[in-house]
Amino acid sequence: xxxxxxxxxxxxxxxxxxxxxxxxxxxxxxxxxxxxxxxxxxxxxxxxxxxxxxxxxxxxxxxxxxxxxxxxxxxxxxxxxxxxxxxxxxxxxxxxxxxxxxxxxxxxxxxxxxxxxxxxxxxxxxxxxxxxxxxxxxxxxxxxxxxxxxxxxxxxxxxxxxxxxxxxxxxxxxxxxxxxxxxxxxxxxxxxxxxxxxxxxxxxxxxxxxxxxxxxxxxxxxxxxxxxxxxxxxxxxxxxxxxxxxxxxxxxxxxxxxxxxxxxxxxxxxxxxxxxxxxxxxxxxxxxxxxxxxxxxxxxxxxxxxxxxxxxxxxxxxxxxxxxxxxxxxxxxxxxxxxxxxxxxxxxxxxxxxxxxxxxxxxxxxxxxxxxxxxxxxxxxxxxxxxxxxxxxxxxxxxxxxxxxxxxxxxxxxxxxxxxxxxxxxxxxxxxxxxxxxxxxxxxxxxxxxxxxxxxxxxxxxxxxxxxxxxxxxxxxxxxxxxxxxxx
Numbered sequence: 488x489x490x491x492x493x494x495x496x497x498x499x500x501x502x503x504x505x506x507x508x509x510x511x512x513x514x515x516x517x518x519x520x521x522x523x524x525x526x527x528x529x530x531x532x533x534x535x536x537x538x539x540x541x542x543x544x545x546x547x548x549x550x551x552x553x554x555x556x557x558x559x560x561x562x563x564x565x566x567x568x569x570x571x572x573x574x575x576x577x578x579x580x581x582x583x584x585x586x587x588x589x590x591x592x593x594x595x596x597x598x599x600x601x602x603x604x605x606x607x608x609x610x611x612x613x614x615x616x617x618x619x620x621x622x623x624x625x626x627x628x629x630x631x632x633x634x635x636x637x638x639x640x641x642x643x644x645x646x647x648x649x650x651x652x653x654x655x656x657x658x659x660x661x662x663x664x665x666x667x668x669x670x671x672x673x674x675x676x677x678x679x680x681x682x683x684x685x686x687x688x689x690x691x692x693x694x695x696x697x698x699x700x701x702x703x704x705x706x707x708x709x710x711x712x713x714x715x716x717x718x719x720x721x722x723x724x725x726x727x728x729x730x731x732x733x734x735x736x737x738x739x740x741x742x743x744x745x746x747x748x749x750x751x752x753x754x755x756x757x758x759x760x761x762x763x764x765x766x767x768x769x770x771x772x773x774x775x776x777x778x779x780x781x782x783x784x785x786x787x788x789x790x791x792x793x794x795x796x797x798x799x800x801x802x803x804x805x806x807x808x809x810x811x812x813x814x815x816x817x818x819x820x821x822x823x824x825x826x827x828x829x830x831x832x833x834x835x836x837x838x839x840x841x842x843x844x845x846x847x848x849x850x851x852x853x854x855x856x857x858x859x860x861x862x863x864x865x866x867x868x869x870x871x872x873x874x875x876x877x878x879x880x881x882x883x884x885x886x887x888x889x890x891x892x893x894x895x896x897x898x899x900x901x902x903x904x905x906x907x908x909x910x911x912x913x914x915x916x917x918x919x920x921x922x923x924x925x926x927x928x929x930x931x932x933x934x935x936x937x938x939x940x941x942x943x944x945x946x947x948x949x950x951x952x953x954x955x956x957x958x959x960x961x962x963x964x965x966x967x968x969x970x971x972x973x974x975x
Contacts, residue, residue: 522624529621532638537647540591542710542799547650549589549703554601554609556699560669562609563684564589564700565677566597575630579758583676584891585700587800592649594639596656598680603668613649614656617642663687671696694898701898704890706912711890712946714801715914716955718756719944721795722803723958725751729791730973733783733811741765741779748793756795760802761893764792769925771808771938774883785812788819790938800891804916805956806942813970815963818933822921823963826939829853829919830961833885837917837945837952841909847885850919854881857921863930880923880930886916889944909947914955918942 553562566582582593590599596616601609618641619626619633627634642653663670663683670687672680673696707715725748729736736743744765752759762777770776771790783789789811794803808823810816815823833850852868855877859866864876871877888895888904895914896904909915920940923930944955960969 517624517628525624525627526621533641534644537644539650540648542591543648543650545708545710546589546591548708550599550601550609550611552703553589553699555607557671557696558607559603560671561603561666562599562601562696563663563670563672563680564599565673565680566592566595567676568679569595569631581758582800583673584704584800585673585697586676588700588704588891590649590651591799592645593800596677598656598659598677599651600659611651613645613651613653614659615640615642615645615653616657617655659683673697673700697898698900701896702900702903705888705896705899705903705907706910707890707914707946708912711801712912712914714797714799715803715889715944715946718760718795718797718801718803719805719955720958721751721755721797722793722805723956724755725793725795726791726805726807726959727973730809730970733789733974736767736783737785737811739783741767741770741781741783744783744789744791745779748791752795757798757800758796760794760796760804764790764806766790766792766938767811769936769938771940772922772924772936773938774922783811786816787811788815788937788939790940792940792942794893802889802891802893803944803956804889804893804942805944805959806918806940807959807961807966808939808941809966809970813974814967819937819939820963822923822934822937823939823941825854825857826919826921826941827961827963829857830917830941830943833917833919834943834945834952834954837909837915837947839910839947839949839951843905843907843909843915846915846917850885850917851877851881854919854921880921882920882922883918885919886942886945889914889916911947911949913947915945915947916942917945 564586566586569577569580572578580595586597586599587593590613592613594615598614600612600614602612604610616639618639626632633639640648645653660679660683663680666687670684671692672684672688674681674693728747728751729744732743732747745763748763749759764776765779766773766776767781767783767789768787770781771788788808790806790808792806794805796802810819829850832853833846836846836849851872855868855871858864858877858880859868859871864871918940922938923934923936925936927935941961946953946955960966
């Protein structure tokens, strides 16, 4: 990896440097002649006539709804900044969900500001880093200059793409420091912006903004539904990729599975939407197994929980539990079929007007029945559910909202989410599971080390639901036939 000529300084903090300043050593190791040479001889690359991004009309509607909810208040929503991974390297940047949801932009340091315009309404401005300055040398001397990290859009180009007036973000902090009137901001993404607003905001008021933006994402618009389907379709292909290379995974480790799925995510999307869970054998009993460093053995199960994130940051979240050999053993099939039956009951409960908790209750009822039937719990089933005894082996809730975050709408109020009512446009997961830990002495030995989860992404429709991930088989028989085709 190439090393910068000078220590990296955040680009928005770099003052313009004169010829005299360079001569005085503010650009160590750079001669006056080289500095002058690098200032000129560059073609004009400004782009004209750009078409708005696909979601521009939708982001405008979202900003209008936000404006209506908080009239007369200045609203500040940052994208966030680069985060250091180690020394002078950074993690790949991922814009804050709130910022991307309202703008469609994904660039670091960006900030959306809604300025009050009269009694009601707001004027939106997006503050961005402009093109790197060729005059003062930052484009090649800054570690975040365009020569090092690539071209970014000019402010004029950003306006065409996003449909929002754009200004230089380097001037924003000072402007906010002197701003008057009520202000709300989304916290946790940009320390510079938060510092400028220290004496103008309160945690309570800012939390109201965060909660609103979380709840606003519950019902997906047409663009979002299309992106979620795109994410799921890529995920289906990623699962197919994994099945085709299970023999190579057996010769290496779970990392081969992780890498195989990641390739699909990077080729067709932006990234994985979360750390892939590639859990073979007893690792399937660890709910968030992301170390992915274990053995892959024929005769064991592989619990693969993974999702592709699209370029617009919508993610799938799908799980299948596959027999590595291609065929379930009798006990594996018994447990798998119970989880499938539970999921079927849960999916059937997803419909407009139903309570969010209904699909969880329906799934848990089936699992409790199975655990009583197998003699692992003493009935009746109603007693088991009342005391939550099944949770020793079911462990988690049966699903969650899905969207730009894999656990979307996480800041929503309880009454608007888990105690809320489903309506068309809501997208959620239905993912029951049974997990028998390898050291669980309360179950027969043949159960120990088996973990099964089946998860699909379900869209609430006007007349029921649609399984966005129906492209992947779910019954044990269909899974075996699907694997045989792919491996054949």
